Amino acid sequence: MLFSNIRVVVDGALLLDTDEPFLLNGRVYVPLRTVAEALDKEVAWQDNLVLIGSGKQGLLLPYLAPPSVHGVNWRVGESQVNGTVYEQGFHVVGMKGWKEADMTFNVGQKYIKEISGSIALDDGNKENVQPVKVKIMLDKEIIWQGTLKSGQKPIPITIKPAVKSRQIIVQMDNLAETRIDFIGFKAKY
Structure with missing residues (x-):
């Protein structure tokens, strides 16, 4: 795992107050909840499913x-x-x-x-x-x-x-x- 000061920008806004993204095996991992909420989406975890969207999940x-x-x-x-x-x-x-x-x-x-x-x-x-x-x-x-x-x-x-x-x-x-x-x-x- 490599931390290299990766920053996340959503719709032109720099996300502060977030867990730092990291590199692992050539992929960048970012905190999903922080990004989803920055996009005004709800996030939930249910029965091994990550649900992102409005409250009307389907x-x-x-x-x-x-x-x-x-x-x-x-x-x-x-x-x-x-x-x-x-x-x-x-x-x-x-x-x-x-x-x-x-x-x-x-x-x-x-x-x-x-x-x-x-x-x-x-x-x-x-x-x-x-x-x-x-x-x-x-x-x-x-x-x-x-x-x-x-x-x-x-x-x-x-x-x-x-x-x-x-x-x-x-x-x-x-x-x-x-x-x-x-x-x-x-x-x-």
């Missing part, structure tokens, strides 16, 4: 709790439903030969206040898209269920876990090789 659900899956492949990316491009989210595609599939997000002790987003059936393969039944459960209690159909607009969903909540489970029936977009689906702290 993180895409799979980044917070990568799912265990059965019968689907999933990927984070842009969502496109009925020709409209939506904000980033994640999508699942049913694996060949699997009609039933599920995803389990272990969210226990992550202090999530709310998860919100929309869900829709992707119309990229219009000729073969069949309605897909979806159940969303919080600790095995159904909190939302419905049938996604081709041509339908995205359906908004809000989940408010109780403090004791451990898992969010998404079950999909009649999925086959169909794609479902989870638009947004951000976990808010």
